Amino acid sequence: MNSKAKGGSATRWPTVERELRERYPDLRCATPDSVGEAEKAIRAALDAGARTVVAAGGDGTVNLVLNALMDPSTDRPRRQDTALGAIGLGSSNDFHKPFAAERRVAGLPVRLDETRTSTVDVGKATMQLPDGSSQVRYFLLNASMGLVAEGNHAFNTAGGLVRGLKRLSVEAAILWTTVRTIAAFRPLDIEIHSADWTYPGPITNVGVLKTVHFAGGMRYDTGVERSDGQFDVNIWAPAGRAAIVGLIAGLYRGRFSQSPLALTHRGSAVGLRPRQASPLELDGEVTVVTSARLEVLPSVLRVCG
Structure with a gap:
């Protein structure tokens, strides 16, 4: 505590x-x-x-x-x-x-x-930082770059209205932060690659998942499981603000894969290389990186039921 x-x-x-x-x-x-x-x-x-x-x-x-x-x-x-x-x-x-x-x-x-107890996969992120150093962090839920990472960073550091909303309704605070982030966001120029596929960007967001739940009430409808040895890599294509708002509304109902903005890959290791240093979110915690390699460590951690 x-x-x-x-x-x-x-x-x-x-x-x-x-x-x-x-x-x-x-x-x-x-x-x-x-x-x-x-x-x-x-x-x-x-x-x-x-x-x-x-x-x-x-x-x-x-x-x-x-x-x-x-x-x-x-x-x-x-x-x-x-x-x-x-x-x-x-x-x-x-x-x-x-x-x-x-x-x-x-x-x-x-x-x-x-x-x-059950034994679950752990994600490992090897990150290159803007000062030239590297850092290793582990995660259990998901990683993201793009809109969600920007929103998480804004939510975690917000004061004023958002801080007040958190006390009344976390969902309202998340929604307000999302609206503000969308208004200011520009597509992220990034290369995403795994062993047998590459996505050259730009994107609105990429989520590298070990669970479908994220950012409060949102959830994906793809099939990742906590002990399947793979990530789901869910990419939001760049789009106008109205289309992004529609996608987010769908995610609050657990709908993603049928969106025209949705693209899903799988992989046990994923590389992320943005054109410029950008926030990387791991289980809600944000680090600014120049690149990152994310890999699954299969069935290495016991968690309580």
């Missing part, structure tokens, strides 16, 4: 913690003040023999815990018997979807059942 979290996460946590302690008397909680402290706490717990690490927060918190669990020297968890759990305190909670009534604590979605 992030002790500096604001809004829903901070206000909901005390109620959730009370109920959790009733169910799990041996529960140990850490409230780090920074990413570095969180990583240290997670690794200390692993060294002490913890077999389940639970991320209490949104999808970004799940991503933080995932990256602390993974060992870049092996592309495997630091301990093979470790399971990842989560408590959905965030605005989207896409990691928990589809929601299940039996997986709730204090009305919030959770994945806490150590007796019903």
Whole structure:
């Protein structure tokens, strides 16, 4: 749990913690003040023999815990018997979807059942940064470049009206951010390639998926599964604002593949090379990159049911 979290996460946590302690008397909680402290706490717990690490927060918190669990020297968890759990305190909670009534604590979605774990794929992103350095990050849900990454960046950093809307309705805040992003967006000039196909761009958006759920209430209708060893690569062709709005409206109803803007490929590894440095979104967290290689690590992580 992030002790500096604001809004829903901070206000909901005390109620959730009370109920959790009733169910799990041996529960140990850490409230780090920074990413570095969180990583240290997670690794200390692993060294002490913890077999389940639970991320209490949104999808970004799940991503933080995932990256602390993974060992870049092996592309495997630091301990093979470790399971990842989560408590959905965030605005989207896409990691928990589809929601299940039996997986709730204090009305919030959770994945806490150590007796019903599944083994899932992990995405690995090797990113080239504008300063010439490289960075490796792991992801569980999806990656994107283009409109969605721009929108995520705007949503994560917004103040004023959007911050107020988040408190009233996350969906309304996402929708308003989307409208503003569309108004300012220009097609992204990018080359996308896999082992047996290339897309030369430009695009409105590319989503590289391990789950169909993204950005709150939107979802694709393509067939990716969390343990199939492949990405779905869903490309939105460039179009006018009205057509993009129509596509987004369809995504809120789970419709994508029949859109005239839709193109879907599959691949276990995907390269992204924008003409200029651009935001890359991984599970809602954004990094500006000059290029990235995304690859599937098949069935490497246990997650709680």
